[in-house]
Amino acid sequence: MKSMYIGIDLGTTNSTIASFDGEAVNVIANPFGENLTPSVVRIDPRGGTTIGRRAYRFLESDPLNTRSEFKRLMGTETKLEFPMAQQSFLPEELSAQVLSSLLSDASDLLGYQPKKAVISTPALFELPQNHATVQAGKLAGLEEVVLIQEPIASAIAAGWRKELGGMWLIFDLGGGTLDVSLLETKDERLRVVDHGGDNFLGGKDFDNAMVDWALAKLHEQFGLSEVRRDNPESRSILNRLKAACEQTKIELSRVQRSMISVPELCRDAAGNSVEVELEITRADYEALIESLVARGLAVCLALLEKAKVTPDEIIHVVFVGGPTLTPLLRQRIGDAFGGRIAEGIDPMTIVARGAALYAATAGLDARPNEPAAQQPAGLAVRVEYPPVTADAEPFVVGRFIPGPDELLPAKVLIKRDDSQFSTPEATVTAEGTFVLQLQLQRHVRNLFHLSAFSETGAPIPIQAPDFAIVHGVSIADPPLSRSVGVALSDDTVHVYFKKGTALPARKTFAHQTIRTVVAGSAEDLLSVPIIQGEFHRAHRNGLIGTLTIGGVKQTLPAGSRMEVTLHLDRSGQMQARADIPSIGQSFENIVHILVPTATLETLEQGLASTEKRSADLLRKGFSSGEKSAVKILESVPGLMLEARRCIESARGDDPDAQQRLHRLLNEIDSALDAAEEAFEWPQLVNEANEQIQIAMAWVSGWGTPAEQRLLDQAMEKASTALQTADALELDRQVKSIKAVTLAAVNRNPESVYYDFEWYVENITLATDLPRATELINKGRGAASNRDRDALRAINRQLYPLFPGTEEERSKSYGSGVH
Amino acid sequence: MPEKNLAAENMLRRHLANPFLVLSLPVDAGIEQIERQGQKILMMLAAGMSESASYETPLGTRSLSEELVREAIAELRDPDRRLIHEWWARAWRKP
16 A cells, blocks of 8 residues: 555635645545535534535525634634534534545545544644644544645645745735745755735635625615624625625636626515625726735735845745635736746645645655554564655665564665665664665655665565655745744743744743742642744733643742743644742643633724724824834724724624634734834934943953954944834844843953842832842842852842833733743 | 843753754755755654764753754754854854
């Protein structure tokens, strides 16, 4: 049985499954002969489940018991109700149903149920959403699930057999989100340079533009004032109208005019049946979506600008997702990149194809394990090799596992099946291992045969001596989409894994507790909030988990050392552990791994306060004439408009709109933060100049040559940041300058007294005032005796008692560490 | 905030995991050499070869893990991050 690799595109609207056998990638059709299976689940009154195309047919007629688009809610605790069956399910449980259906289609074709698969997720999915996707795979019966970001899967599928070097732009427009990724292929290795996107732009917005147009026409013709987005009673009517618009939109990709037809949509005020027959031309439709297309193009250009790449440098644009079939979109994006659109690619199945290829790279053979009785005779050997690689001369490592009466071989060699290549004989080590280097034929599947020999040169039969390596584009590990770190008590972040870190990854760093935790008290807990995002203020990033320290065996004083280890597996699933050496206890209890959800009421309040803040800042921007702040604020009115629209849909009982609004408010708040930072620019410049003067004085006096070089570099970068008015970069460089200064200051033996003076002057900021007073009194004694070592020890105990202000602590998700 | 022992300790942890140290490669190693060496060490770790269990640093031997090797390869793929690691690796190697 040949190796088989499975890739699944678990989409918001449709899902696809593909297989790769080492030579060709095939999309597996469902029983209707279609490549796309609608991501729709219906549960009938008797509890019977229908999935895919059959369920899709009920979406209009029975929307309450038929659910779609649950992918948008992955990682939240929102349970979706099926009232007729009186059942409710989490989004991952419904996704598991869709996955089961796809795996069953694969099983019909392959003759066995795949046990391992790669599932694609949007590039901007956060850890809780990834976690939920893996759970869905496990619930569907997969033993191992590896995730891949959709744009990377697309790039692998588009370029795995091409010898092209250069930049690629992947334009992935899904139902609800736009992901744009910039990738680079060099020496057949694929690297993600950067990605951007718009969480609030998708094919759904194209549909909505047409639905709004149709609604306006219906209000005009039939006066249907009750049919509105914010009226839950209109849901079924709107769903039917939406389905008709979706159909018309698809038709308009091929023809110049079409009709939105819905027989008996509803009754008008006089009780007459409303028959919808609205003619729309492609030009009408294009006028409706013009601004949405422009938004998509702006996202691409902004990404290129950020990465300092010009449109001329893009060798190919790859379109992914059904909405990219829209002629206007292809034309506008194509024009911006000189018409260099990758040809011969099916935008609907490319992600699943790439995922299947990636499954081979990750060595995820989907075949079930053979029972022991069926294993061939011979010496057992475990051969480690890259199933797909860009390296034409890869290494292979093996280990023999002899049975009780079996001897280890003395030598091994590997031959390629075309007889054009053989390794020299290699010696097997005493532990039964060997390392050999192979040569591959480029861009094909290479078959190899391993032979083992005794001391006398007699061949030794071995189990499974054959293996295959495909030469193609390789991408070793999925990169982390957003940085992960621990929120500290002063509302800053200790970054553990930077954006782009290859997964799996593990890091341990030391922290100190900021207050005393009393033994025996079940309520007295200390939190280590784990967050994801790029903002330097902790509270602006998303909380993805909290490690809770509670039930300590003995009282843990403030300032106790705590080592925190975070581990992310290939799929972004997180494990966290805190070790406290002083009491010999470890804590691994993560209490929260969900996308935060908020009630409609909280969101309405949030929107109101964001509106006020935004209006204040816009006013300030125009009156002060601070150009960079005004530029940042340009995007805010559009986002506010979108937020108001979302709140209308959320009032109409659309849980997805609620989730969208939550993210939208975060995005607006971030833009407002950035604008505020721009207003603070003059102050930042003053601070930088002051810090540079202090640094020069200290580093020239006490710094090492290496520190002086580091200071020179940081000053140079700070000066560039000053010229380009890059606040974030300047802030970063000022931090580096401070760090170098600190190293130099600490080299001065007198610095211990300055540190102590700082604590004395700021004693009111201490979290434990009696303890701080006690230490300061001791410190005064040490200082008057000129006992530096004692004073240094006291400073070390004082440090954790000054963890930042109360406000900063409450903002940083109540962090108990520094 | 004055006392910075923790920051210094955390910084040392970062720099002892310098990718060039982890992969036992010179700072001028090309990307092909880096990928090949990285994959080789990963496979040796997976096969449980004892010689792959540790790597040398200026402060002694440290144990090697799959995550460290994967991170090292990824860090050196990024030209900007590679520059920083080259700087530190040179600083480590010159007494």
